[in-house]
Amino acid sequence: MINRRNFLKLGAKAGGGALALSAIPIQLLAGDEVAVDEPLAQAMGYVTDAATVDTAKFPKRAGDAGADQFCYNCALYAGKADDETAPCSIFQNRLVEGKGWCNAWVAKS
Ligand code: SF4
Structure with missing residues (x-):
């Protein structure tokens, strides 16, 4: 039977569950590493080893x-130069x- 007290309990559980569920993707995204075969990575020409860049396709890294x-000396890399990943x-x-x-x-300034 649903009375006012039970209704409020259900609402609290549902709200708490929604908060817990919404936190999961953020935690996963914050800790996982970009894969080179993801659509955005491919569009940006991301590689895990800069020596393998196709410079005919991405001439910015030629010469x-x-x-x-490298990522480690890019302004968008939120880590130290000797960090393996960031x-x-x-x-x-x-x-x-x-x-x-x-x-x-x-370039990092
Ligand atoms: S750190 Fe710089 S070079 Fe590396 S993936 Fe990010 S934007 Fe590209």
Whole structure:
């Protein structure tokens, strides 16, 4: 039987459940690493090893200046230069490899 007290309990449980469910994807996204075969990664030319960039397709990384571009020295890499991985804002703060690269690379100032 649903009386006022039970109704309020159900509402609290439903609300609490919704909060718990909404927190799960955020936690997963914050800790997981970007995969190179994801659509956004492919569109951005993201690779986990910058030496493997197809410079014909992404000429930004061609030549001497391009060869110095890595995630670890990109302005969007939220980590130290010697961190193996760190969050990248292009990928909603999911982890990218320090030795990786994508076409959104911007020099750290
Ligand atoms: S924006 Fe910078 S840190 Fe992020 S994937 Fe591209 S090169 Fe790496």
